[in-house]
Amino acid sequence: MTITFRKERLDRGIKARSADIYALASWRELAYLLAPRMLLIGGVLAFPLLRGLVDAYWLRVMLMACTIALLALSWDLMASVGLVSLGQAMFFGIGGYITGYLSSTLKWPPFITIPIATVAGALLCATLLYPVLRLRGIYFALITLSLPQLFERIIEATKILGGTDGMSGLTPLPDITISLYVIIAVLFATFFGFRRLIDSDYGLVFKGIRDNDRSVIAAGINIYWYKAQAVFIAGLPATFAGAFMTHYNQFVGMSSFAADYSVLPLTSTVVGGIGVFAGALLGAFLLVPISEVLRAYGTLRVVIYCIALVVFVVGRPEGIFRYAQRKYHQFERPVAVEE
Amino acid sequence: MLKVRNLSIFYENALALNSMSLDVNAGEIVGLFGSNSAGKTTLMNTVAGLTLDLKIKEERKGGERITVTGQVNFEGADILNVPPSHRVAQGIVLCRERHPVFRDSTVDENLRISGYTRTRAETRARINQVYDLFPHLVRLRHRRAGLLSGGEQQMLAIGMTLVAHPRLLLLDEPLLGLSPAMQGEIVRAMKDIRQQGIAILVTEQYARPIFPVIDRGYVMENGTLITSGTGMELMDNPEVKSAYFGM
Numbered sequence: 118m119t120i121t122f123r124k125e126r127l128d129r130g131i132k133a134r135s136a137d138i139y140a141l142a143s144w145r146e147l148a149y150l151l152a153p154r155m156l157l158i159g160g161v162l163a164f165p166l167l168r169g170l171v172d173a174y175w176l177r178v179m180l181m182a183c184t185i186a187l188l189a190l191s192w193d194l195m196a197s198v199g200l201v202s203l204g205q206a207m208f209f210g211i212g213g214y215i216t217g218y219l220s221s222t223l224k225w226p227p228f229i230t231i232p233i234a235t236v237a238g239a240l241l242c243a244t245l246l247y248p249v250l251r252l253r254g255i256y257f258a259l260i261t262l263s264l265p266q267l268f269e270r271i272i273e274a275t276k277i278l279g280g281t282d283g284m285s286g287l288t289p290l291p292d293i294t295i296s297l298y299v300i301i302a303v304l305f306a307t308f309f310g311f312r313r314l315i316d317s318d319y320g321l322v323f324k325g326i327r328d329n330d331r332s333v334i335a336a337g338i339n340i341y342w343y344k345a346q347a348v349f350i351a352g353l354p355a356t357f358a359g360a361f362m363t364h365y366n367q368f369v370g371m372s373s374f375a376a377d378y379s380v381l382p383l384t385s386t387v388v389g390g391i392g393v394f395a396g397a398l399l400g401a402f403l404l405v406p407i408s409e410v411l412r413a414y415g416t417l418r419v420v421i422y423c424i425a426l427v428v429f430v431v432g433r434p435e436g437i438f439r440y441a442q443r444k445y446h447q448f449e450r451p452v453a454v455e456e
Numbered sequence: 457m458l459k460v461r462n463l464s465i466f467y468e469n470a471l472a473l474n475s476m477s478l479d480v481n482a483g484e485i486v487g488l489f490g491s492n493s494a495g496k497t498t499l500m501n502t503v504a505g506l507t508l509d510l511k512i513k514e515e516r517k518g519g520e521r522i523t524v525t526g527q528v529n530f531e532g533a534d535i536l537n538v539p540p541s542h543r544v545a546q547g548i549v550l551c552r553e554r555h556p557v558f559r560d561s562t563v564d565e566n567l568r569i570s571g572y573t574r575t576r577a578e579t580r581a582r583i584n585q586v587y588d589l590f591p592h593l594v595r596l597r598h599r600r601a602g603l604l605s606g607g608e609q610q611m612l613a614i615g616m617t618l619v620a621h622p623r624l625l626l627l628d629e630p631l632l633g634l635s636p637a638m639q640g641e642i643v644r645a646m647k648d649i650r651q652q653g654i655a656i657l658v659t660e661q662y663a664r665p666i667f668p669v670i671d672r673g674y675v676m677e678n679g680t681l682i683t684s685g686t687g688m689e690l691m692d693n694p695e696v697k698s699a700y701f702g703m
Contacts, residue, residue, distance in 0.1 A: 127469075454466075
């Protein structure tokens with residue numbers, strides 16, 4: 118009889134203890150629960166206060182990270198209905214152009230144009246995508262890949278909405294600290310909102326459509342209508358990001374439909390972990406600053422970036438967040454198996 | 457031919473197979489009976505090598521950790537760490553449960569894909585043998601496999617494994633969801649396959665339809681071997697009789 122060992126995975130004691138209300142009785146358990154959450158939330162909230170300490174450049178990087186995080190959350194919600202999008206730039210660009218148009222021609226202030234652009238943009242995107250919601254997987258992805266380019270070329274060819282020059286001189290936003298706090302507030306609202314949504318009965322339908330849409334149809338639910346609603350809801354943060362950045366840059370142009378706004382959110386979500394919104398957030402806050410640091414390497418930056426992406430997709434498809442979460446909650450120990 | 461010794465498999469901390477031992481000799485039809493969650497499919501997948509693949513996939517995904525201990529010997533060599541593709545070349549071919557066919561390909565294409573490890577002439581000869589074994593498939597040869605009935609798909613699935621030239625054929629619940637007449641057809645085919653010198657390991661929940669053709673049988677419960685013996689010996693066990701023969 119030989120004895121071999123296998124590794125057993127068990128929850129940490131502190132996880133079991135802090136799973137119920139009694140966690141409130143001990144500082145250790147409270148800290149265990151709150152520390153990782155507060156690290157993220159507190160870190161993001163405190164960052165704008167570093168204004169005097171860090172270069173203003175890094176505040177702009179933070180703003181970019183928040184923008185990508187919003188687009189990543191939007192991508193992740195669409196993915197949770199089984200719609201894999203390669204064109205979040207469409208949401209970003211449409212939000213940007215609506216707010217740009219309202220601001221430049223009607224001279225409306227940002228606190229009116231941004232909300233209007235957010236809702237109208239998401240509605241427009243959902244309407245545009247409605248006919249193709251019957252497509253699944255790669256076919257839907259291909260359509261979304263082509264749509265931002267379609268808008269780019271329309272604007273270039275017809276010279277509407279400023280043509281290749283775009284619309285500039287828009288009303289600026291108040292100073293960067295306030296701007297940062299506004300986008301951070303929206304980011305957290307989206308993050309916690311989406312988490313609630315996907316755990317509700319309504320969100321369950323979304324996940325059901327991703328897992329087995331035939332069964333959802335058989336349950337008497339119109340999946341195309343639900344998918345359209347999902348696209349609208351997912352579109353809100355993305356069009357907001359577009360509208361917000363347009364006012365921040367005081368400019369909107371064809372660059373709003375750039376592939377960056379499609380690719381960066383996607384990679385952020387993949388690196389952070391698909392299906393958990395915290396993963397999308399984590400990915401964006403890691404990737405955007407890293408990509409800025411790597412700017413020093415010029416073109417090599419893209420190479421490093423691509424290698425990192427390949428490593429994650431092949432080696433750790435669960436993403437950083439799930440990996441870290443598991444290590445935090447569980448430990449492993451060898452147990453003997455008798456043969 | 458096939459020797460499984462003390463095979464234990466854990467899906468994370470859950471024990472799916474508990475020190476399972478089993479033999480299949482050349483030219484035998486061996487039945488493996490058990491209810492759902494008995495570990496039949498896990499055993500089949502491990503012999504065919506799919507568990508190895510799943511293990512690597514889950515490891516990368518950070519999903520469930522799969523631990524396999526024990527020995528699986530095929531013709532004297534330990535194959536526990538041989539990749540599934542090599543096992544097919546060695547002659548172990550699995551027909552998974554729920555008639556797994558390539559739904560968008562035609563019947564003929566399905567059979568041709570299955571001959572991937574063999575030469576073209578050999579594949580063609582074996583496809584003709586399959587059509588001899590299941591004459592019903594001949595007139596369906598240009599139909600899409602996904603649009604066939606359950607029984608036709610099962611015939612095709614078994615045919616596909618035969619094209620790969622097995623020496624040990626693993627049939628995982630081949631009678632699942634088939635009419636009694638169709639079940640009879642499959643059982644008859646199993647007999648014909650044995651005539652060609654191919655050993656068969658077949659799992660079922662309900663032993664009665666395949667009972668007449670099996671040489672020996674094993675009964676499993678919750679991953680553990682309960683009893684084994686010839687068909688008659690199994691029938692003599694009153695508990696086995698009521699649970700798997702419905703008598």
